[in-house]
Every structure is written in C-alpha cells, then in structure tokens.
Amino acid sequence: MHLHGLNHNTPHFSTGLPSEVSSFASDFGFIPTKYVELPTLDDVKEFTDKVAQSGEWEGDQIEGFVVRCTVAPSTAPGKPPYRPGAPFFFKVKFDEPYLLYRQWREITRAMLPLLGKPEKATEAAVWKKVRGKATKRQELAVYADWVSEEMARNSALFEDYDRGVVRVREVFLKWTEGEGKKAWEQAKKGKYKLRGDQPQKPQVDKSTLRKKFILVPIAVPGTGKLLVRSGPSQLKAQAKPLLVSPFPSCLTLATPRVTM
DSSP: OEEOOOBOOSSSOOBOOHHHHHHHHHHTTOEEOOOOOOSSHHHHHHHHHHHHHHTEETTEEOSEEEEEEEOOOOOSSSOOSSOTTOEEEEEEEOSTTHHHHHHHHHHHHHHGGGSSOOOHHHHHHHHHHHHHHHTTOHHHHHHHHHHHHHHHHOGGGGTTGGGOHHHHHHHHHHHHTTTTHHHHHHHHTTOOOOOTTSOOOOOOOGGGSOOOEEEOOOOOTTSSHHHHHHHHHHSOOSSSOEEEOOOOGGGOOOOOOOOO
C-alpha cells in the first residue's frame, strides 16, 4: 500500500512534509510515494508540462501530480479563505493519457451489462451507447472491440471492475504491444473501424482457392468470335478449368464502313 500523506489531528488542516511521509512509510512497511521539490509555481508548470508530453516519470505512467504547497499572504481585500502558511493541495491532471484512461473506464462500465448472456435488446442498447463514445477517437473503438472479445473469453477479468480498473487497462496495453499491435497502429493512423456487435466475416485464405479464367472474345464481325467462344468449351481441361463467357452480340464492336 502506498502512503501519500500524514495528517495531524488538529482543528486546522495540518499535514506532514513529504520527507516525513517517506520516512514513516519506510519505517512501517508502506510503499513510499515518489516526490520532487521545486521552488516556484513557474517551475512546477514547466516540470509538469514536460512530463505531460511523454506521460511517464521515472519509468512510471503518470496521469498527473498532486502539488503540495503553502498559502502565501493575501493582498486582496477581504478575509482570505485560508490562513497564510497553511498547507494547500491541488492537482495537475494531464489530458493524455489521463483523458484516454477515463474514456476507457466509461466504455468499460457501459459494457458491463454484456457479461453473461444479455438479451438482444440489452446488447443493442449497450452498443448504441458505446458507439456514441467510440466515434470520438479510434483508440476508443479498438478498446471497445477488445473489451467485447475479452468479456467473452475471460469474463473474470471484469469482476469487481471498480477495484480492477488498472488491472484491465494493463492487460489491454499489453495486448496492444502484441496481438493487437496492428489494430492499435491502424487506430492511431485513423484507419480502424469499430466492429461492435456486427458479426465478423470469416477470413478466407485466397491462396488456397482454385484459379479461374474468363475468356471474352471481342472483335469486328466475321473474324471468328463464335469459334473462339465455342472452341475452348469443347476442350478437356488438363490442369485448371477454363470458363468461357458468351458475349452478347449486341455488344459486338463493329468497324464503321468507310466509302472512298
């Protein structure tokens, strides 16, 4: 369990310094929370903007930061809501990947009724709702299709989902690095289409199909089209079948007569 803070039992909000929290966590078997100290808000903004570009900090995926600071003396008229020097927290949340993670959670919660064997009407209503969300970006479409398939083969993954949000997300991200890499790359290029509840067409290996040829004779009148059309049909195929398609006489190309 991570330890994020130690609050004092006092009428006014009071909390321990990050160094005290980290030391306490180490002494009593908690996981210390990583932190960095910066002197000004400008430095905080510069730091968080830089981390937001990659979404990672010290090897961990980061959705944002909790900034701990103290209240500066107020020069504004009226009584300030906080005492000068009082501890104050605020969050910096990143659009990415935090926004994408939140949208994945919304889609998963919308699809939970698909667990088991829902009625057709329920299934249609769920996918109608999911399509409304998945059309916002194709990364959501890939995720929705994956959730549908994963619910069918591993429904236990979604049990007690509110406690297993991170677990489901990590399984999906691992899938995008392996079996689902092609679909994920297509989504990022804008070339993925949501399958949803539409039946998937079976994949056919065209290399195993027999090859056929169609011979269509087209020529001016009197040059043997009928012979070319009828002759091969009388031959015995040796290796591959030859299909001859009769060509309607009304489509015969005629040579215009020229009077000299």
